[in-house]
Amino acid sequence: MNQQTIVEIRHLEKYYGQKQVLHGIDLDITAGQIIGYIGPNGAGKSTTVKILCGLISDFLGDISIFGKDLRTETLEIKKQVGYIPENAVLYESLTPMEFMLFIGEMRGLETEITRSKAEALMNIFEMKSNLNQRIATFSKGMRQKVMICSALLHNPDLIFMDEPLSGLDANSVIMVKEMLIHLAREGKTIFYSSHLMDVVEKISDRIILIDQGKVIADGSFEDLNKLSNDENLEKMFTRLTGNTNHGEKAEAFINAFEK
Amino acid sequence: MIKFLLSLFKPFRWFIEKMGADYNQFIRILELKLTMDNRKMKGIGNNSKKETENALMKQSFSQIFFGVFFAMFLIIVKSPFTYYYFAHTFLMVMMAMMIISEFTSILFDTSENVIIQPLPIKGNTISLARNAHVLLYLSLMSFNLSVVSIVVAIIKFGVVSALVFGFTIVMNVLFTLLLANMLYLFIMQLASGEKLKNILMYFQIFIAIGFMLFYQFGFNMVDKTQIRDMILPVYWYTYLVPPAFFSGLVESLTSSIFDRQHLIFIAEALVIPTVAIYLTGKYLTPVFNRKLMDLEQGDRVSKIKVETARKSLWYRMLLGIFVHRKEEVAPFKLVWIMTGRERSFMQTFLPSLGYILIMIAVPFFRKSFDINEIIHSDRYILILYAFMFIGTTLPTSLLYGNNQHAVWLFKTLPLTSPAGYFKGFIKAAFARFFVPFYLVLSVVICVAWGYKVIPDVLIALMAIYLITMLFYYIQNPGFPFTQDKIATQGGAAFIKVMGLIAIAAALGFLHYFLLHWFSFAALLLIPVYLSAIYYVNRVLVYKKITWEAVDKANTYS
Numbered sequence: 001m002n003q004q005t006i007v008e009i010r011h012l013e014k015y016y017g018q019k020q021v022l023h024g025i026d027l028d029i030t031a032g033q034i035i036g037y038i039g040p041n042g043a044g045k046s047t048t049v050k051i052l053c054g055l056i057s058d059f060l061g062d063i064s065i066f067g068k069d070l071r072t073e074t075l076e077i078k079k080q081v082g083y084i085p086e087n088a089v090l091y092e093s094l095t096p097m098e099f100m101l102f103i104g105e106m107r108g109l110e111t112e113i114t115r116s117k118a119e120a121l122m123n124i125f126e127m128k129s130n131l132n133q134r135i136a137t138f139s140k141g142m143r144q145k146v147m148i149c150s151a152l153l154h155n156p157d158l159i160f161m162d163e164p165l166s167g168l169d170a171n172s173v174i175m176v177k178e179m180l181i182h183l184a185r186e187g188k189t190i191f192y193s194s195h196l197m198d199v200v201e202k203i204s205d206r207i208i209l210i211d212q213g214k215v216i217a218d219g220s221f222e223d224l225n226k227l228s229n230d231e232n233l234e235k236m237f238t239r240l241t242g243n244t245n246h247g248e249k250a251e252a253f254i255n256a257f258e259k
Numbered sequence: 260m261i262k263f264l265l266s267l268f269k270p271f272r273w274f275i276e277k278m279g280a281d282y283n284q285f286i287r288i289l290e291l292k293l294t295m296d297n298r299k300m301k302g303i304g305n306n307s308k309k310e311t312e313n314a315l316m317k318q319s320f321s322q323i324f325f326g327v328f329f330a331m332f333l334i335i336v337k338s339p340f341t342y343y344y345f346a347h348t349f350l351m352v353m354m355a356m357m358i359i360s361e362f363t364s365i366l367f368d369t370s371e372n373v374i375i376q377p378l379p380i381k382g383n384t385i386s387l388a389r390n391a392h393v394l395l396y397l398s399l400m401s402f403n404l405s406v407v408s409i410v411v412a413i414i415k416f417g418v419v420s421a422l423v424f425g426f427t428i429v430m431n432v433l434f435t436l437l438l439a440n441m442l443y444l445f446i447m448q449l450a451s452g453e454k455l456k457n458i459l460m461y462f463q464i465f466i467a468i469g470f471m472l473f474y475q476f477g478f479n480m481v482d483k484t485q486i487r488d489m490i491l492p493v494y495w496y497t498y499l500v501p502p503a504f505f506s507g508l509v510e511s512l513t514s515s516i517f518d519r520q521h522l523i524f525i526a527e528a529l530v531i532p533t534v535a536i537y538l539t540g541k542y543l544t545p546v547f548n549r550k551l552m553d554l555e556q557g558d559r560v561s562k563i564k565v566e567t568a569r570k571s572l573w574y575r576m577l578l579g580i581f582v583h584r585k586e587e588v589a590p591f592k593l594v595w596i597m598t599g600r601e602r603s604f605m606q607t608f609l610p611s612l613g614y615i616l617i618m619i620a621v622p623f624f625r626k627s628f629d630i631n632e633i634i635h636s637d638r639y640i641l642i643l644y645a646f647m648f649i650g651t652t653l654p655t656s657l658l659y660g661n662n663q664h665a666v667w668l669f670k671t672l673p674l675t676s677p678a679g680y681f682k683g684f685i686k687a688a689f690a691r692f693f694v695p696f697y698l699v700l701s702v703v704i705c706v707a708w709g710y711k712v713i714p715d716v717l718i719a720l721m722a723i724y725l726i727t728m729l730f731y732y733i734q735n736p737g738f739p740f741t742q743d744k745i746a747t748q749g750g751a752a753f754i755k756v757m758g759l760i761a762i763a764a765a766l767g768f769l770h771y772f773l774l775h776w777f778s779f780a781a782l783l784l785i786p787v788y789l790s791a792i793y794y795v796n797r798v799l800v801y802k803k804i805t806w807e808a809v810d811k812a813n814t815y816s
Contacts, residue, residue, distance in 0.1 A: 078379035093298040
């Protein structure tokens with residue numbers, strides 16, 4: 001394989017106090033792929049992403065990104081990475097333009113370049129007219145769009161997304177999906193953590209399923225499917241994470257009301 | 260204004276870079292923070308929904324205005340040392356209050372980490388900017404508060420003296436900031452997570468009451484003529500009192516005295532803050548930031564003790580006494596549980612209880628204090644009615660909090676009138692946070708004045724209950740713990756307090772008058788209060804608290 005490995009995770013473990021949430025994760029991610037990172041609630045998806053982005057700095061194991069050690073060369077890595085968090089936390093009293101200018105300045109971009117990029121990106125999301133309004137007045141989807149734009153300002157080579165589509169309308173979802181495929185074609189690597197099985201199934205080159213802090217399946221959907229013959233990712237997900245009796249549970253749910 | 264404040268850092272570029280920060284990023288972060296402050300209504304750390312510009316400017320004016328009062332007090336002081344000593348003490352007290360009330364929330368705010376952390380910024384830059392932000396804010400406040408004192412100093416002691424005073428203000432701010440940093444680090448050493456937040460809350464309450472005590476006993480009891488001619492003596496421990504360093508330095512340059520005593524002060528005033536800022540930047544803030552990260556992560560595992568009080572006898576007893584309608588039971592339960600956990604509630608309400616206690620205690624420590632005379636008087640009526648002040652503080656404390664996002668819940672439930680909610684809310688707060696306190700106090704009073712006062716204690720409780728309910732029902736009907744602190748303040752609050760004082764005085768006097776009329780005349784008040792409570796709880800509340808009024812006061816988001 002001539003493709004270059006850009007993320008290397010070895011024996012990643014993470015404790016919150018006494019509670020272990022990641023039980024030794026090993027992964028190699030090559031450039032130009034879209035990685036779908038899935039798992040049930042509380043499996044450790046967000047924790048993994050947060051560690052990779054430098055939000056959480058105390059973890060066990062080794063991680064190298066672009067061949068650099070995450071612990072020692074954090075700043076160098078951060079320069080080439082973009083992160084779109086799950087809940088758009090933004091400075092409410094700023095406008096999107098002010099917010100993005102700040103992000104641009106922190107990343108060392110020229111003000112004019114940031115300005116034109118911000119306009120272009122927001123225009124794609126049909127939000128150019130909102131550029132100078134306070135973020136406090138925005139809906140959830142609008143905030144998420146601002147978040148996505150500001151994460152892409154510096155043209156990162158590696159993009160981490162934690163449920164990036166939450167709150168977006170159908171058109172925007174389709175657009176973001178297209179955008180991701182284009183970005184991957186240009187050689188960008190996308191690490192996509194989500195619950196939305198159908199989106200992951202459609203766009204991912206490779207699917208990683210984790211449960212209780214361990215990788216339990218890894219490969220393209222076709223590869224995984226060869227092993228088991230599930231008709232879609234959702235079926236495979238429920239089978240692998242050990243929840244097959246949904247019918248019974250739903251029935252119990254109904255019964256609970258009738259008592 | 261922001262541009263001007265930022266330009267103040269230009270000469271210190273070398274220092275900031277020496278501390279390991281990126282100067283451009285540092286300035287940008289600072290600019291961002293100041294821009295955001297400038298758009299908030301008052302103070303920092305609040306998320307006001309109203310849009311403004313120039314909030315900093317408006318705030319500065321009110322601080323300058325406040326400084327006038329202090330300068331009026333200082334104007335009579337003759338000795339420069341004493342003058343500057345008081346001025347610096349005042350500033351330190353004000354800064355301490357500011358740090359406690361506003362910056363605790365800022366220092367421990369980790370929500371912006373998700374924006375800042377993925378950016379290529381060094382930890383030092385962030386922590387230095389954070390400190391510089393607090394520093395700027397404190398300096399701005401200190402100068403605003405001192406503008407008038409500086410003018411007075413020019414007239415009294417000359418321009419040079421006033422200029423040196425200005426310089427020492429900066430030193431004082433640096434020093435206070437270090438003290439605050441050290442204190443917080445020490446507290447963080449003790450605990451983490453929820454437990455730490457609780458410790459901080461009780462610490463804040465304690466300090467708030469402490470300042471009130473200090474003010475009442477310190478300032479009120481000193482004779483004004485004494486202050487005018489007061490020359491503070493210098494003992495060995497005076498060298499350890501921070502305001503003394505700074506006032507010593509100013510005095511020395513004002514009167515050109517350079518003896519050993521003043522040289523020590525000068526050395527202290529110059530060296531200690533410089534070392535302080537260096538230590539803060541180099542050693543304390545990195546530790547602080549690391550602790551802060553732990554704090555955020557610790558939150559996920561720290562367990563909150565779940566009270567079993569809900570099912571206790573005490574709870575059931577009070578529920579039985581106060582609640583007679585089914586629709587009020589659930590709101591009562593909700594507020595009973597939440598008042599014990601909402602820090603903002605305890606932070607506003609508990610100090611106000613403390614203030615009332617202090618106000619009661621102060622007259623007893625005046626010169627003409629005679630325990631026998633007091634016991635044979637009817638002073639207890641005064642004490643009992645002083646507690647009517649909770650009539651404003653309890654209803655307003657119940658409003659504040661960060662639960663705006665849970666308001667939809669009340670609106671989606673199928674109820675014809677929201678009055679039941681509000682009755683339950685205030686009853687629970689009253690029962691849980693006032694009744695036990697009042698009980699303890701009544702036991703003390705009964706021991707001092709004898710069992711014959713028991714009816715009076717009960718009557719006063721009824722009056723307080725009546726007034727608290729009344730004030731809760733006529734205030735802006737926001738759901739509990741959902742309003743910003745600033746949203747409800749203003750002239751109306753002042754009128755309310757004045758009205759309450761008038762009512763408390765009137766009812767107290769009525770009670771007193773009846774006691775002196777004939778022995779059991781006060782008992783006549785019982786049916787009067789009972790019917791008034793009945794009216795307020797069964798009639799008035801349904802008129803005041805309608806869905807229309809509630810919809811106006813709350814936003815369902």
